[in-house]
Amino acid sequence: MMTVPNEPKIRLEHVGKMFDSFVALDDLSLDIRPGEFLAIVGPSGSGKTTVLNMLAGLDRQSSGTILLDGKPIAGPGPDRGVMFQDYALFPWQTVRGNVGFGLTHGPAGAGLDRAAREARVARVIDLVNLGGAEERYPHQLSGGMRQRVALGRLIANEPEVLLMDEPLAALDAQTRLVLQDEILRIWRQDQPAAERRTVVFITHGIDEAVYLADRVVVLGSRPGRLKAIVDVDLPRPRNEATRATAAFADLSRSIWELIRDEAIRATVE
Amino acid sequence: MARVGGLLVYLRTMAIFALAWYGLSLLVGSRLLLPSPLLVLDAVRQSALDGELLRNAGISLLRLVLAVAVAALTAIPLGIAMGLSRAWRDAFDLLVEMLRPVAGIAWIPLALFIFGIGSRLPIFIMFYSAFFPLVIGTAAGVRNVDARLLAASATMGVTGVTRIRHVVLPAALPAIMVSLRLAVAASWTAVVAAELVGAPSGLGYAIEYYRSMLATPTVMAFIAMIGVLGFLTDAGLRALEARLMPWAKDIRP
Amino acid sequence: MRTLRQLALPLALIVLWEILVALSGSPRAPRPSTTALKAVEMLADGTLLAALATSLGRVFGGFVLATLLAVPLGLAMGTLPVVERNLDPLVESFRPIAAIAILPLVILWIGTGNLAAVTIVAYAAFFPILINTIAGVKRIDRSLIRAARTMGISPLTRLRTVVLPAALPSILVGMRIGLGIAWTAIIAAELAVGAKAGTSGGIGQMMFVFYAYSIQLSGIVVCMAAVGLVAMLLDRGLRALLARAFPWSHP
Ligand SMILES: Nc1ncnc2c1ncn2[C@@H]1O[C@H](COP(=O)(O)OP(=O)(O)O)[C@@H](O)[C@H]1O
Ligand SMILES: [Mg+2]
Numbered sequence: 001m002m003t004v005p006n007e008p009k010i011r012l013e014h015v016g017k018m019f020d021s022f023v024a025l026d027d028l029s030l031d032i033r034p035g036e037f038l039a040i041v042g043p044s045g046s047g048k049t050t051v052l053n054m055l056a057g058l059d060r061q062s063s064g065t066i067l068l069d070g071k072p073i074a075g076p077g078p079d080r081g082v083m084f085q086d087y088a089l090f091p092w093q094t095v096r097g098n099v100g101f102g103l104t105h106g107p108a109g110a111g112l113d114r115a116a117r118e119a120r121v122a123r124v125i126d127l128v129n130l131g132g133a134e135e136r137y138p139h140q141l142s143g144g145m146r147q148r149v150a151l152g153r154l155i156a157n158e159p160e161v162l163l164m165d166e167p168l169a170a171l172d173a174q175t176r177l178v179l180q181d182e183i184l185r186i187w188r189q190d191q192p193a194a195e196r197r198t199v200v201f202i203t204h205g206i207d208e209a210v211y212l213a214d215r216v217v218v219l220g221s222r223p224g225r226l227k228a229i230v231d232v233d234l235p236r237p238r239n240e241a242t243r244a245t246a247a248f249a250d251l252s253r254s255i256w257e258l259i260r261d262e263a264i265r266a267t268v269e
Numbered sequence: 270m271a272r273v274g275g276l277l278v279y280l281r282t283m284a285i286f287a288l289a290w291y292g293l294s295l296l297v298g299s300r301l302l303l304p305s306p307l308l309v310l311d312a313v314r315q316s317a318l319d320g321e322l323l324r325n326a327g328i329s330l331l332r333l334v335l336a337v338a339v340a341a342l343t344a345i346p347l348g349i350a351m352g353l354s355r356a357w358r359d360a361f362d363l364l365v366e367m368l369r370p371v372a373g374i375a376w377i378p379l380a381l382f383i384f385g386i387g388s389r390l391p392i393f394i395m396f397y398s399a400f401f402p403l404v405i406g407t408a409a410g411v412r413n414v415d416a417r418l419l420a421a422s423a424t425m426g427v428t429g430v431t432r433i434r435h436v437v438l439p440a441a442l443p444a445i446m447v448s449l450r451l452a453v454a455a456s457w458t459a460v461v462a463a464e465l466v467g468a469p470s471g472l473g474y475a476i477e478y479y480r481s482m483l484a485t486p487t488v489m490a491f492i493a494m495i496g497v498l499g500f501l502t503d504a505g506l507r508a509l510e511a512r513l514m515p516w517a518k519d520i521r522p
Numbered sequence: 523m524r525t526l527r528q529l530a531l532p533l534a535l536i537v538l539w540e541i542l543v544a545l546s547g548s549p550r551a552p553r554p555s556t557t558a559l560k561a562v563e564m565l566a567d568g569t570l571l572a573a574l575a576t577s578l579g580r581v582f583g584g585f586v587l588a589t590l591l592a593v594p595l596g597l598a599m600g601t602l603p604v605v606e607r608n609l610d611p612l613v614e615s616f617r618p619i620a621a622i623a624i625l626p627l628v629i630l631w632i633g634t635g636n637l638a639a640v641t642i643v644a645y646a647a648f649f650p651i652l653i654n655t656i657a658g659v660k661r662i663d664r665s666l667i668r669a670a671r672t673m674g675i676s677p678l679t680r681l682r683t684v685v686l687p688a689a690l691p692s693i694l695v696g697m698r699i700g701l702g703i704a705w706t707a708i709i710a711a712e713l714a715v716g717a718k719a720g721t722s723g724g725i726g727q728m729m730f731v732f733y734a735y736s737i738q739l740s741g742i743v744v745c746m747a748a749v750g751l752v753a754m755l756l757d758r759g760l761r762a763l764l765a766r767a768f769p770w771s772h773p
Binding site: 275278279281282283286301302356359360361362363364367368369370371372374375376377378379381382457458461462465466472473476477479480481485488489492493495496497498499500503 | 524527528529530531532535550551552607608609610611612614615616618619620621622623624625626627629630631705706709710713714717718726729730732733739742743745746747749750751753754757
Binding site: 102 | 663665666668669670671672673674675679683684687688690768769770
């Protein structure tokens with residue numbers, strides 16, 4: 001993975017997004033470092049998905065600039081993979097077909113022969129623990145398994161930047177914990193920072209953000225805007241013991257303080 | 270604004286179609302094979318003036334209304350009974366499943382023998398065509414009524430005919446309306462065939478009559494009339510649907 | 523016990539039919555007994571199957587033609603609003619005109635042969651397939667398209683690998699409706715041609731010939747039963763075929 005130290009992987013400069021006259025996101029500036037795991041938290045409607053869609057190139061910002069490796073983002077590309085909030089699995093494809101979709105039909109598979117593609121798909125299916133379910137269709141899978149398929153489809157394309165929109169929101173608490181560790185492994189937590197991919201991870205869960213991320217971006221709503229960026233200097237690799245530390249609890253609490261008012265207001269409206 | 274724009278696009282498309290038709294008719298150069306749109310317009314005007322167009326359209330429409338009304342009055346109650354009661358379902362299911370696939374149109378020769386040429390033949394064929402979509406749609410609609418609604422009304426002491434009238438019917442109404450539209454469409458298709466073969470009047474009779482007279486422009490005028498009336502009846506039913514069921518928006522078959 | 527209840531009404535009606543016709547003393551009127559004999563005769567001499575084969579061949583020809591025309595057009599109209607806006611007036615103008623209504627024009631232009639029959643069938647099946655294809659494309663879950671875009675998959679590949687399979691369940695519904703309508707249309711067309719414009723062959727004409735030239739009409743009832751049976755088999759057959767071909771479309 002090509003990474004120039006000190007150059008941001010992604011740079012947002014005064015980015016705003018309007019839907020007609022409604023301000024969904026107001027003046028966001030942010031550098032995302034190469035190999036960084038960046039979490040975004042914020043109440044519903046604070047513009048998290050909006051930011052992610054712009055990074056993916058699915059939506060255009062109304063103002064400001066977004067640079068990827070120093071160049072403006074013009075549209076979607078195989079260098080950035082997206083895992084959608086609702087999975088967006090292809091119902092007519094099996095697990096294998098979904099995971100291999102980008103390799104078979106998109107540029108991610110260019111230069112790979114059939115055997116190489118199949119080998120990679122098999123490896124990814126293994127990685128997300130879906131061995132044995134290769135020939136099943138999405139409607140035959142549990143929520144947790146669908147989630148793994150979406151994750152597998154994302155990483156099979158080996159994008160440099162992984163964009164994930166509340167990927168674990170629909171899961172039960174136990175499965176969520178397991179997949180958190182899997183995501184860290186896929187991000188290459190065990191390797192030196194230069195070897196890692198760049199991850200932008202949207203979540204509702206403050207614990208989840210603190211557990212996973214190097215930095216947590218806190219957004220506020222109405223209009224969506226940057227409230228704070230919190231450094232998470234917990235040592236890596238992180239594991240279950242990390243959650244029990246005082247530092248973990250302190251960080252979680254301080255982020256909660258930042259969004260509490262708005263989160264509570266959102267529930268009563 | 271959007272409506273005006275839509276109208277413009279509509280007019281533009283139809284103008285291009287008319288022009289292409291006109292050009293083609295010049296190329297063919299035979300008013301028997303392909304009359305120009307102007308000739309067809311003239312035929313429309315003439316058959317409108319001498320009353321033929323409206324008379325035959327009125328006859329076909331009247332038959333449609335009669336046939337569909339009789340079908341609705343018999344099929345909807347039967348459908349409700351079949352939807353609510355296992356005994357009724359058992360009694361009629363097989364008969365319905367045996368007769369339904371036999372297209373109404375396939376009854377024409379036998380109906381010719383039974384009724385002879387006249388109004389009763391097309392009315393019977395249209396009735397038959399409308400009956401099955403209505404029975405099946407109504408029965409399915411009633412069976413799909415949320416069981417909790419039935420239970421809820423029972424806990425309020427609402428049962429029997431009152432429950433059918435105030436719970437079952439409104440809940441099944443969207444399905445019934447969809448099947449009514451299907452029934453009318455099926456009837457309208459059948460009328461042309463039935464009148465074409467076995468009636469001395471009506472739109473189907475008229476297009477066959479003018480075909481045998483080699484009056485192609487008039488044939489086309491009547492075909493257009495069939496399309497216009499088919500469109501208008503469906504639009505009317507959709508409007509009725511919207512009025513009857515303001516709570517169920519835009520249900521399409 | 524339940525089977526008995528289910529059989530009771532059809533059996534009673536058949537018995538009633540036999541008695542009524544016997545009492546009426548009409549020699550031409552068909553009755554269940556004569557119909558059964560006639561059915562055996564028509565099956566044995568092969569006339570029934572030959573007529574069905576003629577009609578079915580026309581239906582398949584027209585149906586395939588309609589599918590080949592309607593699906594691509596529907597995909598274009600569903601994906602490109604410009605195409606839809608501009609063609610919609612034409613579609614909505616012709617859709618309410620039943621296939622049998624254009625029969626006189628088809629006879630005028632093409633005659634009464636197989637090509638004319640295929641044309642009628644194609645016209646009849648075209649609109650249901652078209653309308654359902656458009657609706658299927660428009661109802662596609664947008665996030666599937668977005669997912670494909672983020673993988674850098676080109677628009678044309680997307681049409682083949684995402685839009686078409688995602689719209690397929692709806693297209694197949696359209697094809698089933700279209701096939702049913704096509705079968706009705708061919709019978710109507712054969713019947714009408716047989717009655718008014720000479721010979722057409724097929725089961726529809728066979729029915730009319732029985733009416734016009736026969737002293738005994740049970741052959742008509744045999745044909746009607748055959749028409750119903752074929753309609754049922756076509757629908758069940760297509761459904762089974764599709765369920766096997768597209769297992770994912772059955773959650
Ligand atoms: N396509 C759109 N059109 C209009 N408003 C939108 C659209 N997408 C998002 N919004 C609005 O923008 C705000 C931010 O939305 P979103 O980014 O989805 O928030 P989050 O993901 O943080 O819940 C919300 O108020 C939402 O209603
Ligand atoms: Mg969101």
